[in-house]
Amino acid sequence: xxxxxxxxxxxxxxxxxxxxxxxxxxxAYERYRAHHAATHAGEPLMSxxxxxxxxxxxxxxxxxxxx
Amino acid sequence: MMRRLSAVVxxxxxxxxxxxxxxxxxxxxxxxxxxxxxxxxxxxxYRFYAAxxxxxVLLVDPSRxxxxxxxxxxxxxxxxxxxxxxxxxxxxxxxxxxxxxxxxAAQFGYLPGTLWIIIGAALGGCVQDMTILLLSTRRDGxxxxxxxxxxxxxxxGFAALIGTLLILIVLxxxxxxxxxxxxxxSPWATSTVAATIPAAILVGLxxxxxxxxxxxxxxxxxxxxxxxxxxxxxxxxHQPQLRNAFDYAALPIAAAIVIYxxxxxxxxxxxxxxxxxxxxxxxxxxxxxxxAVAIVLTHPQLKMPAVTRFIDxxxxxxGGALFPFVFITIACGAISGFHALVASGTTPKLISNEADVRxxxxxxxxxxxxxxxxxxxxxxxxxxGVYFAINTGAGIVGATPEAAVQTISxxxxxxxxxxxxxxxxxxxxxxxxxxxxxxxxxxxxxxxIFGSGFGRSLGAIWYxxxxxFEVVFIxxxxxxxxxxxxxxxxxxxxxxxxxxxRTSWYPSVLFASTxxxxxxxxxxxxxxxxxxxxxxxxxxxxGIANQMLAAIALSVATGILxxxxxxxxxxxxxxxxxxxxxxxxxxxxxxxxxxxxxTGFLAAAGDLATRLAAGALSAERAAVAPQLIFNQRLDAVxxxxxxxxxxxxxxDMGRVCxxxxxxxxxxxxxxxxxxxxxxxxxxxxxx
Numbered sequence: 001x002x003x004x005x006x007x008x009x010x011x012x013x014x015x016x017x018x019x020x021x022x023x024x025x026x027x028a029y030e031r032y033r034a035h036h037a038a039t040h041a042g043e044p045l046m047s048x049x050x051x052x053x054x055x056x057x058x059x060x061x062x063x064x065x066x067x
Numbered sequence: 068m069m070r071r072l073s074a075v076v077x078x079x080x081x082x083x084x085x086x087x088x089x090x091x092x093x094x095x096x097x098x099x100x101x102x103x104x105x106x107x108x109x110x111x112x113y114r115f116y117a118a119x120x121x122x123x124v125l126l127v128d129p130s131r132x133x134x135x136x137x138x139x140x141x142x143x144x145x146x147x148x149x150x151x152x153x154x155x156x157x158x159x160x161x162x163x164x165x166x167x168x169x170x171x172a173a174q175f176g177y178l179p180g181t182l183w184i185i186i187g188a189a190l191g192g193c194v195q196d197m198t199i200l201l202l203s204t205r206r207d208g209x210x211x212x213x214x215x216x217x218x219x220x221x222x223x224g225f226a227a228l229i230g231t232l233l234i235l236i237v238l239x240x241x242x243x244x245x246x247x248x249x250x251x252x253s254p255w256a257t258s259t260v261a262a263t264i265p266a267a268i269l270v271g272l273x274x275x276x277x278x279x280x281x282x283x284x285x286x287x288x289x290x291x292x293x294x295x296x297x298x299x300x301x302x303x304x305h306q307p308q309l310r311n312a313f314d315y316a317a318l319p320i321a322a323a324i325v326i327y328x329x330x331x332x333x334x335x336x337x338x339x340x341x342x343x344x345x346x347x348x349x350x351x352x353x354x355x356x357x358x359a360v361a362i363v364l365t366h367p368q369l370k371m372p373a374v375t376r377f378i379d380x381x382x383x384x385x386g387g388a389l390f391p392f393v394f395i396t397i398a399c400g401a402i403s404g405f406h407a408l409v410a411s412g413t414t415p416k417l418i419s420n421e422a423d424v425r426x427x428x429x430x431x432x433x434x435x436x437x438x439x440x441x442x443x444x445x446x447x448x449x450x451x452g453v454y455f456a457i458n459t460g461a462g463i464v465g466a467t468p469e470a471a472v473q474t475i476s477x478x479x480x481x482x483x484x485x486x487x488x489x490x491x492x493x494x495x496x497x498x499x500x501x502x503x504x505x506x507x508x509x510x511x512x513x514x515x516i517f518g519s520g521f522g523r524s525l526g527a528i529w530y531x532x533x534x535x536f537e538v539v540f541i542x543x544x545x546x547x548x549x550x551x552x553x554x555x556x557x558x559x560x561x562x563x564x565x566x567x568x569r570t571s572w573y574p575s576v577l578f579a580s581t582x583x584x585x586x587x588x589x590x591x592x593x594x595x596x597x598x599x600x601x602x603x604x605x606x607x608x609x610g611i612a613n614q615m616l617a618a619i620a621l622s623v624a625t626g627i628l629x630x631x632x633x634x635x636x637x638x639x640x641x642x643x644x645x646x647x648x649x650x651x652x653x654x655x656x657x658x659x660x661x662x663x664x665x666t667g668f669l670a671a672a673g674d675l676a677t678r679l680a681a682g683a684l685s686a687e688r689a690a691v692a693p694q695l696i697f698n699q700r701l702d703a704v705x706x707x708x709x710x711x712x713x714x715x716x717x718x719d720m721g722r723v724c725x726x727x728x729x730x731x732x733x734x735x736x737x738x739x740x741x742x743x744x745x746x747x748x749x750x751x752x753x754x
Contacts, residue, residue: 019151023154031141051142058143060547062551063231067162067164067398
């Protein structure tokens, strides 16, 4: 009995973790890599560091925080 | 059948709750009535009005490919699950505005502000956000200014740019003032806030050097550090030597904030701005959720009357009668023009399906409005005497506690110096008199709610947690606003001399940042030296500016609806636009021509000048009077400017509509052509 329950709990925790990662933007680089592999396979891929710097620059050059 | 049943339940619930509020006029009312009425009306608005607008007015087409799909680059254009877009959008629009505005408007009683928050959001604010979001989504995520230029003409676009820049200046000044008043002579609050700066830098370094992009880890570290800082601040407050090192008057704190914002604007974003934003977003979402749970658990009674005597315009927090000033004071939470900038920024580039604009646009604003309702509850559950003692400047009630309690009790809101003293002690503060700006009284209200929900013995910790939460929140808006304002200023300066327009040229960055910080720093400085608290002048100015921006957004929306042959539905945006035009213009008119020095800028300047000339001012007040006189006149000029921009855009929209109705040629629509969506639902990011 305990095994399926444990497995279910682990699955749910995993789903929760994925939602948290998506909401916070923690998985942004993984998503970019997946997108890159699917549609721009031949082009150069940004490193994690380059991608994060680029994302920050884009995010903070427009109005994205309010009164 | 179930949907109809739920609608009937919602309508009944909303009706009963509103009836409860209406009938219990002369006895304390429970906050749950207000919560129930608000939630039912938001849900009804979402279920019926928003759905009708989406299908009939905006012609939302779920089969149409959005820019996130068409221009998908895996980065800023990215089809994203609607729940996640909702989270991003809500985090972006929810700022300190809905916390401060309702707190100030509570001087009229709980009823006027509450009704405006609920009705204004359901029929105005949510509609504006959803409409602008869809219009921008249809135009590849173009900004409000670009849409104004494309659809109305260069005049509308230029007015939108100038209006936005001015609102950023007034907003930064007033928010700076709110935190100065929360931190002055409070070593606990000052040391806690100071500690958030190295905490943010540490998180910045962590996310840049050690674990790039690991936002969750960084945020957990940062939030733990700032919570530790709140507790450590309490310890520091009991160490006489350390305590003195963080005990400052208002002026040095204001200077520190100005210098801090200037440094934050020129430093690379990853070092301070971005990590601070992660901290404030987590704190914001967590605290708002905690507050909602605590209000439902403790369901406090509101002690403020439904309507106070100050609806006649004699209010101590700010001058001006109920109409139009309650509608100016509460902008964010009911309708906020600033949201139109966010709804035409990052969000439309993430929308995977047009149908999502209802949840993201209308839904996020309804939630923001709910935050404003909670702020109203936190302000009105305090004893009214305590509320006025905290929020009224020494220039109005008198500088000593005895004078203040006598004046306030004389208004019919009894309060004693001893009551204020023991309240200050219970939250770990030296005094709570004349802590204007709304943040301290909100923190006392939140501490009271959290205290009765989760442990009363922690009153001082809850209070300083609430202060830290508000200040971190405001500093993020200040940092981000200064940075965006700098870009806009550089954009404008580029027309004067091209190199000044280069955002990466360091001399230009320094010049534009200094100019912008000096502009809002000036208003902050005058607010700090004003014995009446300064917020009474700056907040209405900010309200007028924000409503002006909302009117620009609604003009763009109305213009587009009429241009595209949907004139019969134009009332959806035209009605809130007309209301805002009436409210903003009459507020501006009163601020300029009112002969009452308590309300009118020019009357106040004239009154002060007369008293200065007659030698009727104390030496202290006479020293700052010339600056205050100049500032009131400058505020009058700004008010005229805001109103002029408002009417220029409305008339420009009117011109476009008349041309359309007469069949004259118009600028062609900037809407991207239709393309069938190929997106399979479950392939979205975040699923």
